[in-house]
Amino acid sequence: MSTAQEDATTATITAFVNDALVRDGAPVDARTPLLELGLLDSLGLGSLLAFIRERFGVAVPDERVVPSAFMSAQSIARLVDELVRDGGFACIEPAPGGPVTTSHITPRAFALADGTEIHALEVAGPDPRWLLLPGLGEVASSWSAVLTSLATEHGALAIDYAGFGRSSGPLHTPTLRDHVGHALAVIEAWASDEPLVLVGCSAGSMIACELARRLGSRVRGLVVTGFGLLDDPESWWLALQRLADDPRAFLAAAFDRPVTLSTAALEGSLSRPAYRSFLGPDDRARLPALFEGLHVPVLVVGGQSDGIIPRDAFVRASEAIPGACLEWLARCGHFPHAEQADELVHLIRGFLSEAVA
C-alpha cells in the first residue's frame, strides 16, 4: 500500500523526468525502468539531484546515489521521502554542471569592517590554499565541483561577492575596487600569511590579478580563466551588458553545452545593480594594463567555445605576462570551473608542480 505522501512525491518526480529527461519517445510512468531505457544519463542525474535539492530541500548523499534507488520514478520517490523523513541533509546552493558533494564542504562567513558579510564555502587541506573567485553573477557554489575535486589535497575557499549569493551588507553597487578590498580582508582572516593560489573566472580573474599585484611572492600561482586581454574593453562591456539583459542568450554564449537557468544559478543575478556597477569607466580604461606588473607564475586557461571572451584575448593575455602558460579546454565555454572542474583542477595542479620545479 502506498501512502498519499508517496504518491505525491512519485507524481512530482515522474513529471520532472518527463519534462527534463525524456527527449523523444513515450512519456514514462511511475514504474518505467529508467536505467534499462537509458533515460538517466550523467547530465540527467545531475539535474535530477539538483531538482530534488530545490524541490524537496534534501541533498541525496553520495552513498545513496546507487543504481537500485534510481530504477524508476517510484524508487526515487521512496528515497526522497525517506531523506525528508530523516530531516534532510545540510543543503548548499545548487551548482551548475556536475553533481555536488556536501560532505567535505563547509560554509563560512566573514564579517568585514565595512559591514559586509562575505559568505564562502571551504574545504580544509594543506597549503598552498586556493582562493576561488567566481565570475560576476555566479555564486560560491559554482565552485563546488572544484572543491570536491580538490578533496582534501589542498585547502580552498570559494567566495560570494558582496551583492551576490549569500553575502550581505550595506553595499548595493559595489565596484571592482570594493571586491578587491573585501577579498583582501577575507584573505587576512582566512590565511593571514600562508602561501596562496589565486584562481579567478571572468570578473574573478580581474580581482585575482589585482590581488596578485598586491600580495606579491605569497602568491604561488595565479590562474586566469574566462578572461583575457581585450582589444576594445569599451565595446566588449557594452555588448556584455546587452547580453545580460537576456539571460538565455547569455547562457547560450557562455556555456558549451546547454544548461538550464535554475542549474546555472545565474537567474536574477544578471539584472542586479551589483552586476552593472562592477566596472566603472575608470576600471574599463585600466583594463589594458590588467596583466602588467605581475611577478608570480601565471596560467591562463581558455575555454575553446567561450562566447564571452574571444580566443585572441586569451592568447594576448598570456603573451603580455612574461613566462605565462596558456592552456585550452575543448568543449568548454566561459566557466571552466563549472563546466570542466576536474580538468581545470588537473591543469592547475600540473602548472603548480612545474612552477615549483
Added chain:
Amino acid sequence: MSAPSSAEDVDVAIVGAGPAGSCLATLLARAGRRVAVVERADFPRYHIGESLTGASTPILEELGVAEEMDRRQFPPKRGVKVIGHEAHNEFFVPVLNPTWQVRREEFDQILLERALHEGATLRRSVVESVLREGERVVGLLHRPVHGHADGPAHELRARFVADCSGQSSLLARLGVASKRVVDDVFSRQIALFTQYEGARRDPGEMGNNTFIFYGTELHWAWFIPLSPTLTSVGVVMPAAKVAEHGGPEAAFEWGRTHINPDLAKRFNFAREVSPVRALANYSYHVDRFWGEGWCCVGDAHQFIDPIFSFGVSFALIEARAASAAILDVLVGADEATRLGEYAALCSRGQGVARDLIRYFWRFPTFFAFLARGEYRRDVIRLLGSACHDPEELGAIKAMRAALREAGVETAVAGG
C-alpha cells in the same frame, strides 16, 4: 618426430617477448639468473595496446627504460577523458602517476633490449611444446623461424618455464594449464583499429590523453595519440554487427562516424596510414595458470576488455610479482606456496578490473557519478590500474554491491 637437437640449459625459459616476457626476463637476469626468451616474431613488430596506466610507471622506472621512453617522445599521458553518449557530457580521470602512450613496435623493442642488456638471451623460434618429467615441466621444444621446417625441434631445458605468449595462451592450448574460459559478455565483441596521420586532437596538454568515446552499451571507440601527428583509433562493437555493415573496413568506418559525434568530426584532414585490423574473441581467462615448474603471465592467462587500457600494465605488474616468486622458488622456497601467492595477486587484480568494467557498462551514469564524487580518489586509483592492492576500496565495494543487487555475480574481495 625426430629426436630433438641442440639441448641447452637455463634457469628460466620464457615464451614471448611482449611486455610480460621482457619485464620478467629483465628482473630475473638482473638477479643473476640465466634466462632465455623465445620469441617467434621478428622485432620490431606491431602490437595493439598503446595506452599505459599510472601503475606501470614505477615498474618502467625500475626496469630502467623511462628515460629512453622520454627520449623517443612517447606522448605523456596524464589522464583519461570519457566522452559520453552523443557527446552530451564528459568526465576526466587523471592518471595515478604520469605515464605514456606508446608505439608498441618501439616500446616492446626497448623492453626486449633492456632484457638482453641485463644478460638474457633471445631465440628467434616458435615454441611448440613443453618437456616434462612426470608432472613437472622441465623445458621447451622450439623450432627456429629461420631453420628447416622439417628439421628437429630444439630442446631448451629449464628449471622453470614462464608462458608470456599473450593471446596465444600457449600452455592452455597445450593442455598444461587449464582450458581458456571465454567471458560471457565481452567475448562477443570485436575491435577494429588503425592509425591516422593528422586526426584532430583536443588542444594543448589535454590532447595527449586517452579519449574514450561512449556510443551505446558495448559500442565504444578509442582515440590514442602516439606521436605529435600519429593517432591510434579503434572502434569496438558486438562482433555480429560486422557482417551487417559489410565487413571490417565498412564496420570500422561506420563506427568512426556514428559512435560519437565528437569522434566523427576529428578526421577532416586526416589520412589512414595502416590497414584496418580486426581482433575478436579476446576476452577469456584460464583458471589454473601455474603448476610444477611453470606459470602463465599477462595475456597468456587472462584478458578482459580493452576499455581502460589495463593490458600492458597488468602484464608488467604480474611479471614483477612472478619474478619475485620464481627467484624464491629457484633458491628453494616452497613452489606451491609462492606460486599460489602470485596467482592470488593476479586473480585479485583481474577480479577488481572485471567488476569495474562490468559496472561501467551496466551503470555508466553511476560510474561517472562515482568518478566525480566522494569516491573520486578510489576511481583514480582503480583507473590507474592499481587493482591488485590488498585493500578493497570503497568504490569497488559500492560497485560490487550494486552489481549483486542487479543479479550479477562479482569476484570475492581479496580472492
